[in-house]
Amino acid sequence: MLNAEIKSDVLKELVEIVGTIVDEVKINMDEDGLSLKAVDPAHVAMVDLTLKSDGFESYEANETELGLNLNKIEQFLKLSGPSDIIKIVHEEEExxxxxxxxxxxxxxxxxxxxxxxxxxxxxxxxxxxLRIKGEHLLNGVKASENISDHISITVTTDGFEIFSEEDENEVEMSLGEDELEELNANEEVRSLFALDYFSDMVKCVSKDTILDIEMGADYPIKIQFDFADDNGNVRYLLAPRIEST
Amino acid sequence: MLNAEIKSDVLKELVEIVGTIVDEVKINMDEDGLSLKAVDPAHVAMVDLTLKSDGFESYEANETELGLNLNKIEQFLKLSGPSDIIKIVHEEEExxxxxxxxxxxxxxxxxxxxxxxxxxxxxxxxxxxLRIKGEHLLNGVKASENISDHISITVTTDGFEIFSEEDENEVEMSLGEDELEELNANEEVRSLFALDYFSDMVKCVSKDTILDIEMGADYPIKIQFDFADDNGNVRYLLAPRIEST
Amino acid sequence: MLNAEIKSDVLKELVEIVGTIVDEVKINMDEDGLSLKAVDPAHVAMVDLTLKSDGFESYEANETELGLNLNKIEQFLKLSGPSDIIKIVHEEEExxxxxxxxxxxxxxxxxxxxxxxxxxxxxxxxxxxLRIKGEHLLNGVKASENISDHISITVTTDGFEIFSEEDENEVEMSLGEDELEELNANEEVRSLFALDYFSDMVKCVSKDTILDIEMGADYPIKIQFDFADDNGNVRYLLAPRIEST
Structure with missing residues (x-):
């Protein structure tokens, strides 16, 4: 059973984020809210998202699973303004x-x-x-798109750097510790990623959102952030690309 | 003979409305104003439009027929702002x-x-x-475009409904009597229409325009509205699509 | 050696103007500023541009030549807002x-x-x-684009006219002496030009820019204007198209 109301812009953000990974998804509902986990067809990126019942305007649900086509929901949401209320009902018999x-x-x-x-x-x-503003990541991604289809991310004990190169062209975005919200690094780590996944993900985050990033050398990067007035949480995981030598 | 001045936005609206039906049109002029009738190449939709001389800034004409290419006029109008005055002269000899x-x-x-x-x-x-705001029809058409290429319109004794379905997906816009400007219905009628004609027509009407609609069961729908400060009138007729059973 | 700072919008304008002629260009730098001359691959249009050191926010250079790909610079400039300061350094060794x-x-x-x-x-x-506002030239060019791929420009002792015709369709923009900033003409001259070059050039000039135009009958047209608070100067030369008779 599901009988809920949600602001259009909250549902839009959820659909955009998950839509960077998959078109079809299984959402798990219970009385406390919804949760979903999805991995992209190439098994490179994964999203783990929760939205508590308080992120809805009204919410009533039993434990159930819903298989959804995100494109259809996205089209429907285009009929609404950001503060319109969307009513959602699961008609179990049909x-x-x-x-x-x-x-x-x-x-x-x-x-x-x-x-x-x-x-x-x-x-x-x-x-x-480390913790970083969405705006910085967005700028780094845009700059890299001019140069190559992959980016390297380096974290040192005193800063954060996005770097991209191809055919002697290079671009680099460097942030010192004071331009980050937080930095906890005892060593220097560097990983290489495919730009397209990274770019799609970063573009659906607002500029002011603070992102929690966890990294290791040539390990997946974990990006976490809250949405829906902190009632929603997204954990995004992107596998590194192994550098050819 | 024709020697007239007209506001750019009035002429733009006329060209847009007629342009949903035909590219080339014969306009009949006389001393009281202009009138035209046009039917689309597939004989599904028809427009019957009049614009009185008071809809012009200045107007002087004898009875004459002008064969016009609407695309050329539309391109010319792009050179003007909405309140620019367009001067139109028929050079008879040339x-x-x-x-x-x-x-x-x-x-x-x-x-x-x-x-x-x-x-x-x-x-x-x-x-x-019935009488209905352009905005409502526009919303119903947009919702239907997500689902199918045809829509059904149902009028009951207490409301108006646009419905579209395909492959188990359905969308419906329902308006009660209080959401309509006027409703005169002693019976329930329903007709099915091709969405593309309907959609093109509705998109060139402003949201606040009040549309007069006349319908019968599986009969053409007649949509009438005024423009140019009520000096212009449009009657639009769209043939129903016969439902396959 | 080059070590300079320049406002993003000044560099953007320079790149746009030169980019209508060539993708790759040699820029000559010396201590007083930069200069470049470029001709398009078909040898129809030429640009001769200078930007004095005062057009930069800071400027230090020795005599040197830089071979630049304008598309790459244009992409980089998209990462900046109009009042952002761009730092440019020539790394000579690399x-x-x-x-x-x-x-x-x-x-x-x-x-x-x-x-x-x-x-x-x-x-x-x-x-x-003669001297003419960019806005007028832009309007004339837009009107001509609806009609043909070439335009004729006529200057008489009391006005300026852009004319274009094809298949019995004609468009004409006429300006009297009072609509021009200045007019010095003792005779009537007329030349025909390919519209595409003319159009690209005119579209990167702001509406309020005053353009200096020099013409002769069936001679190249010379268009000059200043940019970067009069620290930059552009001379644009377009060969006439010989009319087939």
């Missing part, structure tokens, strides 16, 4: 989801979740962590 | 139209109107009529 | 240019200037000159 905004009601069949298993989120103990 | 805005003058040859006959507007006595 | 804005630094290899000779700017003594 196995479909009903969404409503103002005087418009859309009904969509749910996907079969039988083959949609929750991916295992690897437990990683990463040596470095 | 058989061309001269349009002027500020210090720019464009001359275009007129089309041969010999083969352009005025279509017969069918006289329909439709049982239901 | 033969590359370093550009910096905020905390982003891009390094790009310089092009070999061996084959890039300065074109000879023909010395022309043109009988007619």
């Amino acid at each position: 196995n479909r989801l009903t969404m409503n905004v103002r005087n418009i009601t859309q009904k969509m069949p749910l996907l079969d979740t039988a083959g949609m298993t929750d991916p295992n989120v690897p437990s990683l103990d990463l040596p470095i962590n | 058989n061309r139209l001269t349009m002027n805005v500020r210090n720019i003058t464009q001359k275009m040859p007129l089309l041969d109107t010999a083969g352009m006959t005025d279509p017969n507007v069918p006289s329909l006595d439709l049982p239901i009529n | 033969n590359r240019l370093t550009m910096n804005v905020r905390n982003i630094t891009q390094k790009m290899p310089l092009l070999d200037t061996a084959g890039m000779t300065d074109p000879n700017v023909p010395s022309l003594d043109l009988p007619i000159n």
Whole structure:
């Protein structure tokens, strides 16, 4: 059972974030809120997202799984303004989801979740962590897009650097400790990533969002942030690209 | 003879409305104003438009027919701002139209109107009529575009509904009597229409325009509205699509 | 040696103007500022541009030549806002240019200037000159784009006219002496030009910029204007198109 109301912009942000990884997703609902885990088809990026019931305007649910096509929800949300309230009802007998905004009601069949298993989120103990404004990451990503399709991220004991190079062209964004919100690094680590995943993810984060980043040398990068007035949490994991030598 | 001045935004609206039906049109001028009737190449939609001389800034004309290419006029209008005054002169000897805005003058040859006959507007006595804000129709059309390429419109004794479905996905916009400007219906009627014509037409109407709609069950829908400070009138007729059973 | 700072919007304007002619260019630097001359691959249009050291926020240079790819600089400038300061350093040993804005630094290899000779700017003594607002030229060019791919420009003793025609469609923009900033013409001259070059050039000039134009009958047109608070100067030369008779 699900009978909830949510602000359009909160649902939009959720759909955008998860949509960078998959088009179809299984969402787990229970009385406390929703959670989902998804991995992209190439098994390079993973998202682990929760949204507590307080992130909704009203919320009533039993434990259930919903298989959703995110593109259809995104199209529906285009009919709404940011502060419109979206009503969501799970019609169990018809196995479909009903969404409503103002005087418009859309009904969509749910996907079969039988083959949609929750991916295992690897437990990683990463040596470095820092906090950084979304704006900085966005600038670094945009600069790198001019140069190459991969980026390296380096964290030292006193700063953070995004670097990209190809055919003798190079671009670098350097932030000192004072330009970061927090930096805990006892060693220098560096990892290389495919730019497209990174770029899609960073572009759906607002400029003022503070991102928690954990890294190790040639380890996956973990990016965490809150949304929906801290009632929602996103953990994003991106595998490193092994450098050819 | 034609020697007239008209506000750019009035002429733009006229060209947009008629342009949803045809690219080339015969306009009939006389001393009281202009009128035109046009039917689309597939004979599905028809427009019947009049603009009285008071809708012009200045107007002087004898009875004459002008064959116009609407795309050329639309391009010329892009050179003007909404409140610019467009001067229009029919140069009879050269058989061309001269349009002027500020210090720019464009001359275009007129089309041969010999083969352009005025279509017969069918006289329909439709049982239901209602008045509705353009905004509502626009929202219903946008929602339907996500789902299918046709829409059904249902009018009951107490409301108005746009419905669209395909592959188990459905969308519906429902308006109660209090959300309509007026509703005169003694029975329930329902007709199915191709969405593309409907959509093009609705998108060139402003949100605040009040539309007069007349309908019958599986009959053409008639949509009427005024423009140019009520000096212009548009009657739009769209044939129903017969439902396959 | 080059070590300079320049406002992003000044450098953007320079790159846009020269970019209408060539993608790769040789820039000559000395202690007083920069200068460049470029001709398009078809040898139809030429630009001769100077920017004095006062057009920079800070400037230090010895005589040197830099071979630049304008597309790469344009992409870098997209990372900056109009009033951001761009730092530019020529790293002589590595033969590359370093550009910096905020905390982003891009390094790009310089092009070999061996084959890039300065074109000879023909010395022309043109009988007619006038001064005109960029806005007027822009309007004339936009109107002509609806009609044809070439324009004729006529200057008479009391006005200026842009004219374009094709397939019996004509458009004309006429300016009287009072709509020009200045007009010195003892005779009537007329030349025909390819619209695309003209159009690209005019579109990167702001509406309020005053353009100095020199013309002769079937001679190249010379368009001059200042930028960067009059510290920069552009001379643009476009060859006439010979009319087929």
